[in-house]
Amino acid sequence: MAGVRLEQITQRFGTTVAVQGVTFAVPDGEFWVLVGPSGCGKSTLLRAIAGLESVTEGDLYIGDRRVNDLPARQRDVAMVFQNYALYPHMTVAQNLAFGLRMRQVPATERESQVLQVARSLDIDHLLNRKPGQLSGGQQQRVALGRAIARRPQVFLLDEPLSNLDAQLRDGTRAELKQLHQKFGITTLYVTHDQVEAMTLSDRVVMLDQGQVQQIGTPQDLYSRPANRRVAAFLGSPPMNVLTAIFDGTGFWINGQPLAMPAHLPQAVSLSSNQVVSLGIRPEQVSLAFGDEMALTVTVQVVEPLGRETLIRGIIPAQNDSQSPQSLAVLMLPHSRPIPGESLRIRIDPNHLFLFDLGSGTTLYPPEKMD
Numbered sequence: 243m244a245g246v247r248l249e250q251i252t253q254r255f256g257t258t259v260a261v262q263g264v265t266f267a268v269p270d271g272e273f274w275v276l277v278g279p280s281g282c283g284k285s286t287l288l289r290a291i292a293g294l295e296s297v298t299e300g301d302l303y304i305g306d307r308r309v310n311d312l313p314a315r316q317r318d319v320a321m322v323f324q325n326y327a328l329y330p331h332m333t334v335a336q337n338l339a340f341g342l343r344m345r346q347v348p349a350t351e352r353e354s355q356v357l358q359v360a361r362s363l364d365i366d367h368l369l370n371r372k373p374g375q376l377s378g379g380q381q382q383r384v385a386l387g388r389a390i391a392r393r394p395q396v397f398l399l400d401e402p403l404s405n406l407d408a409q410l411r412d413g414t415r416a417e418l419k420q421l422h423q424k425f426g427i428t429t430l431y432v433t434h435d436q437v438e439a440m441t442l443s444d445r446v447v448m449l450d451q452g453q454v455q456q457i458g459t460p461q462d463l464y465s466r467p468a469n470r471r472v473a474a475f476l477g478s479p480p481m482n483v484l485t486a487i488f489d490g491t492g493f494w495i496n497g498q499p500l501a502m503p504a505h506l507p508q509a510v511s512l513s514s515n516q517v518v519s520l521g522i523r524p525e526q527v528s529l530a531f532g533d534e535m536a537l538t539v540t541v542q543v544v545e546p547l548g549r550e551t552l553i554r555g556i557i558p559a560q561n562d563s564q565s566p567q568s569l570a571v572l573m574l575p576h577s578r579p580i581p582g583e584s585l586r587i588r589i590d591p592n593h594l595f596l597f598d599l600g601s602g603t604t605l606y607p608p609e610k611m612d
């Protein structure tokens with residue numbers, strides 16, 4: 243097995259810069275997820291590592307070997323795509339054995355490896371079927387199995403669960419994690435789904451517009467996002483991002499005052515009348531009690547989710563210089579406010595994020611805070 247290292251990788255297609263200056267190193271045996279919105283350059287990076295595309299600039303290493311000029315088949319990586327790309331005329335067993343046959347592994351060893359992989363993926367009862375006789379989930383397992391059976395140095399997965407229905411996706415996601423625990427193959431997994439990124443990875447690389455936004459553990463990115471893009475991308479429902487003005491002592495949103503985080507004045511220096519982006523996650527917002535400081539919000543849509551109720555509300559504008567701002571609030575499941583109703587909402591000041599209005603860089607919480 244081997245780690246994967248990218249140094250200043252840039253990939254251009256004509257005038258399109260798909261990926262720009264990407265640097266990271268996946269240690270041997272770890273499971274890393276590349277996440278970001280559609281079109282941010284995830285597949286381009288994976289294809290470059292696999293050798294399906296040669297990189298415009300930068301250095302690519304698998305283990306200690308620089309592989310920029312090495313053809314795909316000599317890189318010892320296995321890639322699984324969203325569309326399973328199985329050989330339709332071959333049985334499941336033949337599909338699983340394909341890579342081993344190419345490497346001229348003897349028949350008896352081939353059979354025992356195929357059987358082991360088929361058992362671990364729970365497809366051993368399907369070995370004699372053709373792909374056309376399988377469900378989508380079963381086909382995807384065969385595609386994974388075919389890649390695992392080769393025992394590659396590196397496993398590259400590009401949105402492998404996107405074609406599965408929600409239930410099957412959850413199950414297969416858990417199985418992928420188990421497979422990694424069992425075989426320990428260095429894995430790079432691409433997804434636009436933040437839940438997959440959070441649940442599967444040792445570390446997440448968040449990309450946007452071809453550039454790395456942040457690299458860290460899922461918890462790092464969730465609790466200490468480097469900027470507004472990372473903050474708004476991870477978490478479901480997404481973080482509320484509100485425009486607020488600092489008056490020298492506290493924040494105001496559309497003319498309504500907000501409680502201040504206790505450590506904020508020491509941590510960030512803001513000028514009076516500075517406009518900032520405030521972030522607050524829907525789960526850190528609740529109904530206010532009594533006369534505690536609260537924001538008045540007009541309910542627009544109520545979405546019962548079973549375990550909780552999601553309220554989508556509006557912080558109204560109080561004059562022409564303001565715009566109404568949306569606020570999503572997660573409430574207890576029995577809460578059923580009525581659209582049009584006004585609610586008094588408490589925003590937990592200890593969970594506020596503060597972003598620079600222009601650049602989006604996180605101002606608060608600072609990188610290190612005890």
Ligand SMILES: Nc1ncnc2c1ncn2[C@@H]1O[C@H](COP(=O)(O)OP(=O)(O)O)[C@@H](O)[C@H]1O
Nearest residue numbers: 255258259260279280281282283284285286287
């Ligand atoms: N072969 C190509 N030729 C031209 N542009 C491409 C090619 N492949 C990808 N791109 C462009 O590069 C950007 C990143 O694409 P891609 O890596 O597929 O994004 P993602 O997988 O994150 O959705 C997009 O703007 C896409 O249109």
Ligand SMILES: [Mg+2]
Nearest residue numbers: 284285286400
């Ligand atoms: Mg893609």
